[in-house]
Amino acid sequence: MKQPGMLELPVLGLLKERSMHGYELRKQLSAMLGPFWQVSWGSLYPTLRRLAKAGAVEKLAEEKPSKRRAKTASGSLNSGRRKTVYRLTAQGEALFTELLEETAAAVDADHFTLKLAFFRYLNPETRLALLERRRAYLQEKLGQFKTNLRDYRERIDSYTLSLQNHSMAATQSDIEWIDELIRAERSIEGGAPNPSNA
Amino acid sequence: MKQPGMLELPVLGLLKERSMHGYELRKQLSAMLGPFWQVSWGSLYPTLRRLAKAGAVEKLAEEKPSKRRAKTASGSLNSGRRKTVYRLTAQGEALFTELLEETAAAVDADHFTLKLAFFRYLNPETRLALLERRRAYLQEKLGQFKTNLRDYRERIDSYTLSLQNHSMAATQSDIEWIDELIRAERSIEGGAPNPSNA
DNA sequence: TTCGTCATGTAATGGGTTACATGATTAC
DNA sequence: GTAATCATGTAACCCATTACATGACGAA
Numbered sequence: 270m271k272q273p274g275m276l277e278l279p280v281l282g283l284l285k286e287r288s289m290h291g292y293e294l295r296k297q298l299s300a301m302l303g304p305f306w307q308v309s310w311g312s313l314y315p316t317l318r319r320l321a322k323a324g325a326v327e328k329l330a331e332e333k334p335s336k337r338r339a340k341t342a343s344g345s346l347n348s349g350r351r352k353t354v355y356r357l358t359a360q361g362e363a364l365f366t367e368l369l370e371e372t373a374a375a376v377d378a379d380h381f382t383l384k385l386a387f388f389r390y391l392n393p394e395t396r397l398a399l400l401e402r403r404r405a406y407l408q409e410k411l412g413q414f415k416t417n418l419r420d421y422r423e424r425i426d427s428y429t430l431s432l433q434n435h436s437m438a439a440t441q442s443d444i445e446w447i448d449e450l451i452r453a454e455r456s457i458e459g460g461a462p463n464p465s466n467a
Numbered sequence: 468m469k470q471p472g473m474l475e476l477p478v479l480g481l482l483k484e485r486s487m488h489g490y491e492l493r494k495q496l497s498a499m500l501g502p503f504w505q506v507s508w509g510s511l512y513p514t515l516r517r518l519a520k521a522g523a524v525e526k527l528a529e530e531k532p533s534k535r536r537a538k539t540a541s542g543s544l545n546s547g548r549r550k551t552v553y554r555l556t557a558q559g560e561a562l563f564t565e566l567l568e569e570t571a572a573a574v575d576a577d578h579f580t581l582k583l584a585f586f587r588y589l590n591p592e593t594r595l596a597l598l599e600r601r602r603a604y605l606q607e608k609l610g611q612f613k614t615n616l617r618d619y620r621e622r623i624d625s626y627t628l629s630l631q632n633h634s635m636a637a638t639q640s641d642i643e644w645i646d647e648l649i650r651a652e653r654s655i656e657g658g659a660p661n662p663s664n665a
Numbered sequence: 666t667t668c669g670t671c672a673t674g675t676a677a678t679g680g681g682t683t684a685c686a687t688g689a690t691t692a693c
Numbered sequence: 694g695t696a697a698t699c700a701t702g703t704a705a706c707c708c709a710t711t712a713c714a715t716g717a718c719g720a721a
Contacts, residue, residue: 272709291672299615300618301619303630303631310673311710352673353674414502420498426587431648436503442640470709471679471681489701508701512701551702
């Protein structure tokens, strides 16, 4: 991940479902967000520490199952202290909701992605608001692409032109995808009783 | 921009074309890379300072118009303001080429974009190598998406699923775009004499 | 026994973001 | 005369990256 302060939301969101230790958290994060999101230990653990300091999560030392000490036995002075399980607190729940609902940061692609991954915790109106905000942002960028190209097209070389055209097409495709999501949202809102997905 | 150390390449690349001052550099950067790339002063000027310290660019003080100017008429050809113009040095040229050619960092989307914007300075073989490296990377990610979905599909909700599907489609589209670029590269390589773009 | 995975962290480094601060010039 | 744009930077704050360091456990 690239931008600062982005891990908080997904960490809280995953811990909301169930308590986990750091290592598993990372695996779930990758599974949920796909291979482009790689979380490094050096960002995950400090995030957990910050959240713990803020009272949003608490550390639980899980006693080890190890039941058998047959072989190794002996002198290990202490046994506990293997996994550290993190659990969401009430404050953490509140923080999660706050981060999820804030519309300010919803426009940026990565922030939007993270919010979308936890959309099920939002009510339909908020979902629609976030979707429409993102859509407007993309539309604005599309317009900027066009003025940009109008003003500079002759001065940019063919590679850069190809770059911008591809980028515009991708933006257009994003918009269409958002439109689908908006349509789906409206149809469950006004139409059939909530199917609550699969 | 989000990642560290990414401004160096485009700054050197633009200064290679012609000397400029910081403010103009930023405008050119936006024009070239499109509206998703926003460069802040707080990252641009420190980058220039670093490059200057490394001897890659040199600062030229463009002298301001002798202090007092007649209101309008006199200095029509003057256009003087106190600007600091940056010029690429020989070392800077070397650094530019080095940064542009290194294949290690070429896989990441942003690095790849930046290199592509200066592809005209590379020979066709290096261009092809970079394109194919990027393609292989995307292909690999696509495979990871698939295994990921195979293993977790039942456990992810419909929003996250939509997210991943869209992300996969975008990756696929990126690959097709790269393929086009590769085809174009090969056709100028083996076929007609270099058309050197529009 | 050794290798791969599980598991938890810390330290140094670097640089991006945001806000701040200033002043000149142009257009209305 | 005043607002917008041109123009150049600095500073504090935050945090991601990378590399480092350690150790348990299961299987081959």
